[in-house]
Amino acid sequence: MRAVIAEDSVLLRIGLVKVLEMAGFEVAAETGDAEGLLAAVEEHRPELALVDVRMPPGFTDEGIRAALMIRSQSPGTAVLLLSQFVEERYAADLLSSRSGAGIGYLLKQRVADVEEFIDALRRVAAGGTALDPQVVAQLLLRRGGPDPLERLTPREREVLALMAEGRSNAGIAGGLVVSESAVAKHINNIFTKLDLPPAAEAHRRVLAVLRFLDGTP
Numbered sequence: 001m002r003a004v005i006a007e008d009s010v011l012l013r014i015g016l017v018k019v020l021e022m023a024g025f026e027v028a029a030e031t032g033d034a035e036g037l038l039a040a041v042e043e044h045r046p047e048l049a050l051v052d053v054r055m056p057p058g059f060t061d062e063g064i065r066a067a068l069m070i071r072s073q074s075p076g077t078a079v080l081l082l083s084q085f086v087e088e089r090y091a092a093d094l095l096s097s098r099s100g101a102g103i104g105y106l107l108k109q110r111v112a113d114v115e116e117f118i119d120a121l122r123r124v125a126a127g128g129t130a131l132d133p134q135v136v137a138q139l140l141l142r143r144g145g146p147d148p149l150e151r152l153t154p155r156e157r158e159v160l161a162l163m164a165e166g167r168s169n170a171g172i173a174g175g176l177v178v179s180e181s182a183v184a185k186h187i188n189n190i191f192t193k194l195d196l197p198p199a200a201e202a203h204r205r206v207l208a209v210l211r212f213l214d215g216t217p
Contacts, residue, residue, distance in 0.1 A: 001125055002046040005030040007061065007082070008055045012108070016050060019111070021061035025125075028116040032056065034066035041074050048125040053083040067094060071101070078102035080124045082111070083154075086134045104130035104166075120166070129166035135166045151193040159186040 003025040007013040010032070016029050025048065030038035033056045049070055053063040068077045071094075078101040081094060081190055086107065094103055102124035110132060111117050120130035149157060155176075162172045169187070173180045 001048065002026050002028045002044055003048040003050060003125075004028055004037065004040040004044060004046045005050045006032070006034065006040075006066070007050070007052045008032040009052075010200065012111075013168060015111070019114060019117060020050070020121065023121050024115070025121070034062040037063075037066050038069060041070050041077055045074065046077055048078045048080065048121065050080050050082065050121075053081055053087065064094065068128050071103075076101055078104075078124045078127065080104035080106065080121065080130065082106055082108050084108055086132070102127045102129065105135050106130060106132045107134060123166050129164070133165060134162065136161050156186050156190050156193070159183060159191055163187065163190075 001024070003020050005013055005016050005020070005027060007016060007030075013030055013032070017030060020027050028046055029036075031037050031040055037049065037051060040046075049067070051063045051067050055062040056059060063081065067081055070077050070079055079094070080102075081104065082209060083105070084107070094105060104120060104124040106117075110120070124130050149160075152160065159172055160178060161205040162175055167175065169180050169183045172183045176183070
C-alpha cells in the first residue's frame with residue numbers, strides 16, 4: 001500500500017517514514033507543507049495520507065484544510081491526522097466529510113507506542129477509524145442542550161469511547177476485562193438509547209455515533 005507523509009518537522013518525518021515502512025507501506029512521497037501534500041496525492045493516488053494539522057506557512061489549520069480537500073477530491077485515500085494538541089473542531093470537520101475511506105485523528109505522542117501506532121495506520125488504511133482517546137473525550141463533551149449521553153450508564157459510556165477509537169469488540173473486551181458477549185450487549189444498548197440502528201460495518205457505526213454526538217447529520 002502506498003502512503004504519503006506531510007510533516008514539517010524533519011526528524012519526526014524521518015521517524016514516520018521508518019514506522020510506515022515497518023508497517024509494510026511504500027512511502028511514495030514526503031513533504032513539509034500542504035501544497036506539497038496535495039501535489040503528492042494527485043500524483044501518486046496513495047491509499048493513505050499521514051498529515052500534520054499545523055504546517056507552513058501559517059502553522060494553524062493548513063493540514064486539516066488539505067485533508068478535507070483530499071477527502072473531497074481523492075475519496076479513495078484514507079487520512080490520518082496528527083496533532084500536538086487536542087483540537088476537537090478539526091476532528092468534527094474531518095468526521096463530517098463525505099468520504100468512505102478510513103479516517104483518523106491522533107495526538108503525536110501516540111507515535112511513541114510504535115506497535116499501537118502501526119495498528120492505527122493499518123486500521124485507517126483498511127477503511128476504519130483511529131481516534132485519540134483525548135479527542136474522543138472532547139467530542140463527547142462539546143454538545144450543547146439536552147445530552148443524549150445521560151441515557152447511558154457509566155460502563156456504556158466507556159464502551160462508546162472505545163468504539164469511537166476504532167476498537168473491535170474483542171479489543172473493547174480486553175481493555176475493560178469483560179467478555180465479548182457483554183460488550184455486544186452494551187453496544188446494542190448504546191444504539192437503542194441513542195436511536196441509532198446498527199450498521200453492517202464497524203467503522204460506519206463509529207462514524208454514525210460520533211456524528212450524532214457532534215450534532216452533525
